[in-house]
Amino acid sequence: MVIRKHAHARAGLVGNPSDGYFGKTISFVIRNFGAEVVLYETPELRIEPNDRDHSVFTDINHLAKDVRQFGYYGGIRLLKATVKRFADYCAKEGIPLHGRNFTLRYESNVPPQVGMAGSSAIICACLRALMEFYNVDVPLHIQPNLVLSVENDELGIPAGLQDRVIQVYEGVVFMDFNRGLMEERGYGNYEIIDPSLLPPLYVAYTRQLSEGTEVFHNDIRSRWNRGEREIVSAMYHWAGLAERVKEMLLSGRGRDIGPLLNENFDLRRRLYKISKGNTDMVDAARSVGASAKFTGSGGAIVGTYEDEAMYKKLEAAFSELGVAVIQPQILRA
Incomplete structure (x- = not known):
């Protein structure tokens, strides 16, 4: 067996x-x-x-x-x-x-x-x-x-x-x-x-090497444990964004969630030390009209795009950075 x-x-x-x-x-x-x-x-x-x-x-x-x-x-x-x-x-x-x-x-x-x-x-x-x-x-x-x-x-x-x-x-x-x-x-x-409620999504990831999560989360965790108001408030804000995106998806407004994804990353950028390679990926995506945020702890981003024409622009923008981009497969083939 x-x-x-x-x-x-x-x-x-x-x-x-x-x-x-x-x-x-x-x-x-x-x-x-x-x-x-x-x-x-x-x-x-x-x-x-x-x-x-x-x-x-x-x-x-x-x-x-x-x-x-x-x-x-x-x-x-x-x-x-x-x-x-x-x-x-x-x-x-x-x-x-x-x-x-x-x-x-x-x-x-x-x-x-x-x-x-x-x-x-x-x-x-x-x-x-x-x-x-x-x-x-x-x-x-x-x-x-x-x-x-x-x-x-x-x-x-x-x-x-x-x-x-x-x-x-x-x-x-x-x-x-x-x-x-x-x-x-x-x-x-x-x-x-239901995955069909999602708008068109891309995932892009660097072919260079990224800092691991073990390093990335350390300082925020200690600040959270100390009860720093700025960090505690940020966690509530991120949670609220997730709630709002869920409501938008369930009401058929999935194509409107892009600004909330951008807001998710922009708050993170204010609180975390983020490398230039990571911010360059986000900025490249936004330069062609797509939204962008981290998929996790850095090194890859996720966002929405309008149509195949915009996706082609994403491919071109990312290729200049040595970044790969895919259309994620969520459902079984």
Whole structure:
């Protein structure tokens, strides 16, 4: 028996980064990119390395380039931590596991270090494979928390629930991480939105390397923890933008959401230290009339455009920056 499970990249449409601060967001899955985890029964438990886990290099420049692209850790730690966390969950819930062993391997074509949730895609796909192998049904609303715990608790990677919710639920989801709900039951309200209500969207990402989320969120988190009025107010504002975009989508006004996406980024630009490469992407998109904001923590942007003529202008503007652009596939082909 060979089990193959997938999870896809994602884009935060609006509201981020408030998801990690009891806010609200809308996110959608990007089927153009994803991770695949393959699991099959073997005599011993084995996790096979991917290319990004290798330790042999052609020369010193090859090593330096590899570290800049993938960091000091590949995907093996993600798989090991997921298996461990899954075992902990089953033990806590009193779920017996059979004694058969397996081999895990993974592949991913999610662009690294550009805020499209490549790491959590690997974890999510691994969790799905483990659930099938052991015939364990983890409730849908619990799965994002389990994926998040792999990163937060096992690996010490700061992250919020947004990525994990959309990668578990897929499609387009409005998420409300209300503090009362989160503290009472540990998860928010997740509302599925019909993807056909979305206006034409693009996603663009740099082919250069971006600063990782672990660095990007550090200062804001500490300021939030200190209760700084400016940061607390910003989180409420981002959450409000997500609520307004949801209302516009549901009322058939999806083509009017562009200014709110711009507002989402403009507030972020005032509060965060954002590199010139990232602001250049946003400015290039806006120069042809499209809206633009980060999909996540930097390195990729999402926005609306009017028609194919404007999309062609986006392609031209981004090509001058060495930036790739796609029309995201949200639904299954």
